[in-house]
Amino acid sequence: MTDSQVIPGGITAAKGFQAAGLAAGLKPSGAKDLALIYSETEAIAAGVFTTSQVRAACVDYCRQILQSKNSIRAILCNAGQANAATGAAGLQDALDSATAVAQQLGIPPESVLLASTGVIGKRIPMAKLTAALPELVASLSKEGNENASRAIMTTDLVPKTIALETIIGDRPVRIGGIAKGSGMIHPNMATMLSFITCDAMVSTHLWQEMLSRAAQKSFNQITVDGDTSTNDTLIALANGQSRTPTITELNKEGQKLEAMLTEVCQYLAKAIARDGEGATCLIEVQVSGASDEASARQVARTIAGSALVKAAIFGRDPNWGRIAAAAGRAGVSFHQEDLRIQLGDFLLMDNGQPLPFDAQAASNYLKAKAEGAYLQDDTVVISVCLGNGSGVGTAWGCDLSYDYVKINADYTT
Amino acid sequence: MTDSQVIPGGITAAKGFQAAGLAAGLKPSGAKDLALIYSETEAIAAGVFTTSQVRAACVDYCRQILQSKNSIRAILCNAGQANAATGAAGLQDALDSATAVAQQLGIPPESVLLASTGVIGKRIPMAKLTAALPELVASLSKEGNENASRAIMTTDLVPKTIALETIIGDRPVRIGGIAKGSGMIHPNMATMLSFITCDAMVSTHLWQEMLSRAAQKSFNQITVDGDTSTNDTLIALANGQSRTPTITELNKEGQKLEAMLTEVCQYLAKAIARDGEGATCLIEVQVSGASDEASARQVARTIAGSALVKAAIFGRDPNWGRIAAAAGRAGVSFHQEDLRIQLGDFLLMDNGQPLPFDAQAASNYLKAKAEGAYLQDDTVVISVCLGNGSGVGTAWGCDLSYDYVKINADYTT
Numbered sequence: 001m002t003d004s005q006v007i008p009g010g011i012t013a014a015k016g017f018q019a020a021g022l023a024a025g026l027k028p029s030g031a032k033d034l035a036l037i038y039s040e041t042e043a044i045a046a047g048v049f050t051t052s053q054v055r056a057a058c059v060d061y062c063r064q065i066l067q068s069k070n071s072i073r074a075i076l077c078n079a080g081q082a083n084a085a086t087g088a089a090g091l092q093d094a095l096d097s098a099t100a101v102a103q104q105l106g107i108p109p110e111s112v113l114l115a116s117t118g119v120i121g122k123r124i125p126m127a128k129l130t131a132a133l134p135e136l137v138a139s140l141s142k143e144g145n146e147n148a149s150r151a152i153m154t155t156d157l158v159p160k161t162i163a164l165e166t167i168i169g170d171r172p173v174r175i176g177g178i179a180k181g182s183g184m185i186h187p188n189m190a191t192m193l194s195f196i197t198c199d200a201m202v203s204t205h206l207w208q209e210m211l212s213r214a215a216q217k218s219f220n221q222i223t224v225d226g227d228t229s230t231n232d233t234l235i236a237l238a239n240g241q242s243r244t245p246t247i248t249e250l251n252k253e254g255q256k257l258e259a260m261l262t263e264v265c266q267y268l269a270k271a272i273a274r275d276g277e278g279a280t281c282l283i284e285v286q287v288s289g290a291s292d293e294a295s296a297r298q299v300a301r302t303i304a305g306s307a308l309v310k311a312a313i314f315g316r317d318p319n320w321g322r323i324a325a326a327a328g329r330a331g332v333s334f335h336q337e338d339l340r341i342q343l344g345d346f347l348l349m350d351n352g353q354p355l356p357f358d359a360q361a362a363s364n365y366l367k368a369k370a371e372g373a374y375l376q377d378d379t380v381v382i383s384v385c386l387g388n389g390s391g392v393g394t395a396w397g398c399d400l401s402y403d404y405v406k407i408n409a410d411y412t413t
Numbered sequence: 414m415t416d417s418q419v420i421p422g423g424i425t426a427a428k429g430f431q432a433a434g435l436a437a438g439l440k441p442s443g444a445k446d447l448a449l450i451y452s453e454t455e456a457i458a459a460g461v462f463t464t465s466q467v468r469a470a471c472v473d474y475c476r477q478i479l480q481s482k483n484s485i486r487a488i489l490c491n492a493g494q495a496n497a498a499t500g501a502a503g504l505q506d507a508l509d510s511a512t513a514v515a516q517q518l519g520i521p522p523e524s525v526l527l528a529s530t531g532v533i534g535k536r537i538p539m540a541k542l543t544a545a546l547p548e549l550v551a552s553l554s555k556e557g558n559e560n561a562s563r564a565i566m567t568t569d570l571v572p573k574t575i576a577l578e579t580i581i582g583d584r585p586v587r588i589g590g591i592a593k594g595s596g597m598i599h600p601n602m603a604t605m606l607s608f609i610t611c612d613a614m615v616s617t618h619l620w621q622e623m624l625s626r627a628a629q630k631s632f633n634q635i636t637v638d639g640d641t642s643t644n645d646t647l648i649a650l651a652n653g654q655s656r657t658p659t660i661t662e663l664n665k666e667g668q669k670l671e672a673m674l675t676e677v678c679q680y681l682a683k684a685i686a687r688d689g690e691g692a693t694c695l696i697e698v699q700v701s702g703a704s705d706e707a708s709a710r711q712v713a714r715t716i717a718g719s720a721l722v723k724a725a726i727f728g729r730d731p732n733w734g735r736i737a738a739a740a741g742r743a744g745v746s747f748h749q750e751d752l753r754i755q756l757g758d759f760l761l762m763d764n765g766q767p768l769p770f771d772a773q774a775a776s777n778y779l780k781a782k783a784e785g786a787y788l789q790d791d792t793v794v795i796s797v798c799l800g801n802g803s804g805v806g807t808a809w810g811c812d813l814s815y816d817y818v819k820i821n822a823d824y825t826t
Binding site for chain 1: 463464465466467468495497498499500532533534642643720724727733734735737738740741742743745746747748749750752762764765766767813814815817818819
């Protein structure tokens with residue numbers, strides 16, 4: 001898509017960004033649970049947040065900040081307590097967190113954005129959080145990506161991080177990011193947090209537009225279990241430190257920047273789906289032939305989110321009937337006699353009718369993907385064509401395993 | 414709601430109806446797989462069918478029959494093959510099934526309705542089906558409820574059947590029914606089949622209206638896994654053999670009949686949810702305080718369908734945070750500071766904030782419900798109040814267990 005290259009450094013790859021992460025004692029496990037992302041200079045900020053009616057205090061806080069102010073210096077994220085459904089006390093905790101970290105950094109409190117993840121209804125142990133801030137701020141560095149990416153994890157098995165670089169106006173421009181899943185992942189953001197940093201110079205309005213479109217094609221196209229959370233947050237900072245000319249419209253440079261941003265978002269979104277609770281493989285659903293892109297994306301999401309499809313993939317069962325059924329109930333109109341379904345290289349259905357195929361070989365394809373989990377070859381590809389329209393769309397999910405149930409049956413207890 | 418009484422007989426309780434069920438060899442297991450419901454006289458018929466774009470041949474067949482003809486004599490149902498995504502050949506199989514059973518019964522083929530359930534994309538072994546028809550027709554009787562209710566089962570653990578009786582115009586009127594689940598159960602019908610018989614005299618148009626409304630408050634309010642199927646079918650016959658005056662409007666008698674029909678549908682719907690694949694308890698979600706009934710029903714369905722809520726209940730974990738999160742993402746507007754959540758007698762949240770409660774006692778409540786499964790006391794009650802509106806609605810679901818994954822990971826293989 002772009003000529004961008006993967007570079008090391010993740011969230012600190014872009015010029016002028018530092019990060020840190022440590023264990024403040026917020027997680028009972030003693031694992032890292034407090035992350036800080038810091039821009040050495042003012043950065044513009046764009047955000048996409050949960051659409052749920054029940055929202056965490058930090059979401060309301062960030063929305064309010066971004067409405068009145070565009071330049072941000074830091075993002076503080078705690079893991080362990082969602083600080084959602086915590087009422088006025090929870091909002092006060094959020095304000096106090098921002099004030100405390102701002103004081104340590106020597107910046108105004110309104111230059112701080114916040115994110116939380118963890119158990120809903122639990123307040124943040126504020127004494128522990130504030131006690132950890134001096135060390136957190138002191139440990140900010142260009143090498144902080146690993147610690148920060150681990151400190152935002154909950155039930156995630158692996159940290160998720162990426163950075164890309166491209167050339168705009170003869171100068172290198174970088175976008176890096178970190179993200180966490182891994183249950184409650186579904187279109188419209190789910191319990192996912194992602195933070196992105198960029199050193200391009202870009203106008204605030206355009207940066208928000210680019211982020212919203214990129215989220216539409218990435219984070220809003222992944223599903224683990226159909227549950228959207230109270231805390232979903234995607235924040236992207238851009239501090240202009242690459243010293244490229246300001247991008248104010250979707251010209252060649254603007255398109256290049258948006259393509260790289262979309263690529264970063266899609267990488268992180270797929271990493272979240274791949275690490276879905278109990279998942280053994282990544283499922284990519286490619287839909288074509290729809291009347292428009294929105295319809296194609298909707299069908300792709302419905303298939304990727306079907307519990308029956310997910311359970312069949314876990315069972316290494318090439319059960320195309322469930323794929324057809326999920327497509328049929330997606331709320332998108334098509335003629336069933338046009339339906340074509342492919343699993344990897346196996347054409348399972350054409351013209352709405354099943355074709356003979358080697359079921360054992362198809363099952364082996366699914367087995368091979370699961371055994372390749374966490375390597376590059378764990379992606380089960382389902383391709384569905386609905387008819388003759390030009391709309392295409394992709395969604396990502398994971399299989400439904402015993403471990404999903406196990407993980408979610410005793411999270412608080 | 415009504416003064417109706419439970420009576421024996423199920424689908425044959427109403428006057429003039431007979432039923433039969435046997436093993437025709439359609440299921441590999443050798444279990445009963447072919448059911449016939451027969452009205453000794455002409456019966457009017459109402460139907461509600463899947464809204465999926467991918468539909469079984471029998472669904473298209475029934476829709477066509479009901480558009481042109483209102484009097485029906487028989488319903489033939491096979492289990493084992495869904496006869497969906499089987500193209501023109503599948504439709505021909507459906508037509509041939511109707512013709513063959515009509516011949517045995519000595520009635521026109523268009524007096525026969527059809528239903529199928531089982532693996533999608535599999536055609537019905539027609540030779541086995543037609544070979545079994547003489548014995549099936551010969552075994553029609555008033556005692557056929559047990560066999561018929563078993564012959565429509567797939568992964569169901571128990572047959573589902575009920576009959577009620579009330580007095581209309583000094584004469585007894587009966588409604589009976591059978592149903593099957595148990596995976597792929599979700600609002601808008603899912604893989605569920607239900608057949609209902611009634612001996613009231615009622616106008617065709619009103620009967621269809623009553624059935625549609627009853628389905629809205631029952632079968633469309635249950636969810637097992639969010640998957641809607643290709644074969645969902647609800648058919649209700651009324652043959653007038655109770656010799657009551659014809660009910661043509663929603664007067665006192667009409668309301669009484671509709672109330673009893675709704676009660677039958679709700680009993681069967683709950684039986685389906687209770688027998689959801691791998692379920693250990695029934696979850697009833699009662700929502701109040703919504704702006705209207707549709708909003709209340711939508712929130713109730715979303716909570717009952719949340720994988721995270723379902724997994725928490727299976728884990729005997731009173732995780733009200735997930736209930737709040739599911740309510741928040743239901744697409745219905747409310748103020749989170751008004752939210753009130755109760756689990757059984759435990760008030761967990763009020764005014765949008767968590768309350769202290771005895772978590773161990775609440776967990777024991779959930780344990781006790783699971784241990785009472787298949788008795789009358791297996792219902793976990795979640796009550797949610799959204800605010801001050803007058804809209805109320807109820808939905809039913811089941812918990813998400815290891816066994817759900819096990820059952821669905823290897824259904825075809």
